Amino acid sequence: MFSKDADEVADLFQEILINMWKGFSSFRGECSISTWIWRISLNTCINTSKKRRRMETIPLNVDIDPYEDIDEDAMQIRQLYDRINRLGLVDRSIILMWLENLSYEEIGAILGISVKNVSVKLVRIKEKLKQMSNKN
Numbered sequence: 001m002f003s004k005d006a007d008e009v010a011d012l013f014q015e016i017l018i019n020m021w022k023g024f025s026s027f028r029g030e031c032s033i034s035t036w037i038w039r040i041s042l043n044t045c046i047n048t049s050k051k052r053r054r055m056e057t058i059p060l061n062v063d064i065d066p067y068e069d070i071d072e073d074a075m076q077i078r079q080l081y082d083r084i085n086r087l088g089l090v091d092r093s094i095i096l097m098w099l100e101n102l103s104y105e106e107i108g109a110i111l112g113i114s115v116k117n118v119s120v121k122l123v124r125i126k127e128k129l130k131q132m133s134n135k136n
Contacts, residue, residue, distance in 0.1 A: 001084060001096050002045040016044045031109050038097065038110045046089050083132045091125045098122055 003009050019040050027036055084092055090111070097107045104118045111118070 016041045035109045095125050
């Protein structure tokens with residue numbers, strides 16, 4: 001969800017693996033390995049996203065989308081992810097982790113916030129998503 005470009009996604013994946021490799025020696029075991037991986041992944045994506053905003057890019061437009069689905073379910077999923085993409089980085093991260101079936105405890109541990117805060121943020125994020133139109 002941090003990029004729609006396949007090459008950028010591959011670059012992000014590679015950067016995440018590099019950061020995990022570099023940071024593994026400092027893993028203290030205070031949380032589960034999956035929480036540690038999520039935190040590194042999320043931080044890498046957020047930092048890369050911030051860097052990308054500072055860089056000037058020239059987009060390459062392609063008129064066709066070979067991955068486009070035309071059935072109703074695929075269109076609804078695409079609309080949901082389009083709305084999620086318009087959220088801020090933290091809100092986007094929280095809802096994506098929730099959609100990946102992470103527990104509130106895991107989400108809180110990854111972001112360094114309380115379980116109650118995760119719960120409150122999710123309610124607000126879901127409400128934001130309901131209020132968004134598909135045109136923005």
